[in-house]
Amino acid sequence: MPLTLEIVTPEGKAFTGQVDDVVLPTANGDVDILPGHQPLLTIVEPGEVQATMAGGREYLAVDKGFARVQNDVVSVLCEGAINIQEIDLNFVEDARQKAEAALEKARKEGHDPAQIEKLESVARFAMTQQLVKRKKH
Numbered sequence: 001m002p003l004t005l006e007i008v009t010p011e012g013k014a015f016t017g018q019v020d021d022v023v024l025p026t027a028n029g030d031v032d033i034l035p036g037h038q039p040l041l042t043i044v045e046p047g048e049v050q051a052t053m054a055g056g057r058e059y060l061a062v063d064k065g066f067a068r069v070q071n072d073v074v075s076v077l078c079e080g081a082i083n084i085q086e087i088d089l090n091f092v093e094d095a096r097q098k099a100e101a102a103l104e105k106a107r108k109e110g111h112d113p114a115q116i117e118k119l120e121s122v123a124r125f126a127m128t129q130q131l132v133k134r135k136k137h
Contacts, residue, residue, distance in 0.1 A: 001035050005051055007060065007076040014081035015051070015060060022074050023050040024067050033074050040069040044078055046128040048135070059084045061132040063125040080125040087133045096126035 005022050007015040022033045025047030031040075044065045051058040065078025099122040106116050 001072060002053075003033065003035055004073045005076075006073070007049065007062065007078065007081045009063075009078055009081050015058070015083070017051075017053065019051040019053045019058075019074075021052045023048075024074075024076065025049070025062070026067070033069055035072050037069050037072075040067070042067050044076060046124055048084075048132045049076065049081075059132065061087065061125075061129045063121065063128060079121055082129060084129075084133050087129045089130060089133055092126045092129045092133075096123055096130070099123040099126060 002018040002020055003022060005015060005017060005019045006013065020035075024031050024033065024042070025045045027043040027045055031042065033040075044062060044067050046063050047061075049060045049062050051060070060081050060083050062076065062078045063080035065076060067074065067076045069075075099119050103116065103119040103123060106119060
């Protein structure tokens, strides 16, 4: 019996499908989820999600969030997610540099903490994408 994997971001569903197992990057290290896994609620760290299915493996870069495992359904709620095949390293590097420059300026000017947190999120996820993509090449 396969697992159902759902990865949801503020922009919508990044992935949904049947998988044989999924490896999640958590605060306590990578966790491999197989069918019949005990219920689990955990913090997801920025990193790589690996999903195994009949057609091979899917690799996704994810930002921080939470995961719940219940009744063979793995639900990941995170700030960002992208399939590594869709990552453009040049675009990501440009986005990271712009976010870091804007973040430095916002800190110096004493901007709203919510704006600073958003810029930190953009820079962190760009860096995560770079690390995951380079790891697979």
